[in-house]
Amino acid sequence: MTVIESKVTLKRPVAEVYTFLADCNNHEQLMPENVSGWSSTRDEARFTIQNMASLALKVESRMENREVVFVPSERAPFDVTLRWQVQPDGEYQTQARLTIEAELNMMMKMVAAKPLQKLADFQVEKLRAVLG
Template identity: 45%
Template structure:
């Protein structure tokens, strides 16, 4: 399994950050430009990555003001799980976004860089959107 992680402190309450992340409708705002045809409901989202692969995601667990766990569904090219972890730190929130993926052999080398960039992009986009 390969793990990609990005962390940031956001100057917003843990409840504000959690409420944003708990609704998949908001996640489209965090995606990089190579994500196309984003569609979402409260619990599920689907999108294309540069006209190459269609991915579907589902929020599998919400732990109020602590975590949002997401799993790739509907036959992804390899197993992927996303985890948003939130820790209140006074009036700000420490956010960690982790991507756990299980790409095989050569695929691991091809996707490692893009998955780390995705983790970094989503965290920095979240901070930019929620800056007060």
């Protein structure tokens, strides 16, 4: 199992950050430019990563003001879980962490680990830009 993490501190209450992350419709704002064909509902998102693959992710679980877990809703190139965790850091500040857990063989790890880390870092920075 390959585990990739990135985290950020936001000047927003935990409930506000959780509410944003719990809705798949908001995640389009966190995607890099090489993502296209976005369609989503509150519980599922479909998109294409340029020159790579089409993905469909769904919310597997939500724990209010704590965690939102996304898993593939269709066959994916490898098993992957995206886990957003939030926790209060004072009254008006929140720590948000994105963890990507991927089942990668050695060959896939060599190819995919760096882009997955880049994606995680990009998404937390976009979250900071959107929510501050």
